[in-house]
Amino acid sequence: MDSHAFVMHRSALAGVQAVAARSGRAFSRHTHDQFGIGVMRQGEQVSHSGRGQVRAGPGHVITVNPGEVHDGAPVGGERAWQMLYLDPEVVAHAAAELRADGRSYEFEHPAQDRPGLARDVLALYSHATAHAPPLACDALLLRILAQARSPDAARLRNEYLIGAPDAIRHARALIDDDPAAGLSLADLAAACGLSRYQALRAFARATGLTPHAYQMQRRLLLARSLIRRGYTLADAAAAGGFADQSHMTRLFTRTYGVSPRRYALAAG
Incomplete structure (x- = not known):
């Protein structure tokens, strides 16, 4: 990759996009219509999020919820990350399997140091882009969503709406x-x-x-x-x-x- 490169890999999972990126750029505030979960591979970044200002370093799990305003700026040079973007329908279906309300599902925190979760996210990324058997991908996706969800999603969403x-x-x-x-x-x-x-x-x-x-x-x-x-x-x-x-x-x-x-x- 060059100093600013985004590679979108074809994904074997319907409704899931895989993106590998390396950039020294600062991105202005924006939103996505999908859930995003990934891992910082190199470098660090600071970003505005729905939970305020956060910092992510190598190995940290990074997430974003649909409609969440966020940005991102490198710390001390370029950073690299891998990201999976999940259509809301994919998350809603999985949430039903987890006996959760798909409409109120949210990722818990925009930047976390959770090695086990990071390994699972990278494994799913590898499986999705290598066209691994669906059974392996489905199991990983459910495990990731179970680990990453916020137990207070409904309350947080209600507070946002009230505000x-x-x-x-x-x-x-x-x-x-x-x-x-x-x-x-x-x-x-x-x-x-x-x-x-x-x-x-x-x-x-x-x-x-x-x-x-x-x-x-x-x-x-x-x-x-x-x-x-x-x-x-x-x-x-x-x-x-x-x-x-x-x-x-x-x-x-x-x-x-x-x-x-x-x-x-x-x-x-």
């Missing part, structure tokens, strides 16, 4: 329902019943992102979904509300470290 003002939920819903829509701050303020300035501050406080940044994240997530479903890049860009394909490509690559074309090849 988000009703007015901001209306503004978020406007964006979530149609990420490609050409909304203005005045539109969001009207939905909130607040002034534009009040809406801007309240939205950023509740979500960790400005309304525009949040909308861009939702557009990128929509584009990712469309690409996985076989849309051409031009059609995904148009349906996602981007000015053109190059606009989508710039933001996509800056956010995820891989171009939409390479993402499409790995997801196909």
Whole structure:
């Protein structure tokens, strides 16, 4: 790999993507529509997360929940990591096997020093990319999710919802329902019943992102979904509300470290 390289390996597991990365870049705040769990292989990074600022070093397990705002910056040079991204449906199905509520399943902590869990994650990564028998992959996935889940997931989710003002939920819903829509701050303020300035501050406080940044994240997530479903890049860009394909490509690559074309090849 060069000083900034993301390799998306084909995965034998439906609804699971495998990414190996090495980078010295700092990534701005963004979200994913999937669960992510992986292992730092080399170097260290600090990142904002749903639990505040965290630091991960070699061998640490790193996780992210769908919709969780996070970023990442290297400490003292580049770092390398391997990551598995799980579609929510995959986690919900496994949670049912674990007798847990898939809708409230959450990874417990964004950075943990847990050698046993790290070994299992790396083993699943190896199995998924080597097309190992399904039985071995399924057993590992269940064991990983059982170890990594938060016992307080439902409480944490309820606290988050309680902490988000009703007015901001209306503004978020406007964006979530149609990420490609050409909304203005005045539109969001009207939905909130607040002034534009009040809406801007309240939205950023509740979500960790400005309304525009949040909308861009939702557009990128929509584009990712469309690409996985076989849309051409031009059609995904148009349906996602981007000015053109190059606009989508710039933001996509800056956010995820891989171009939409390479993402499409790995997801196909």
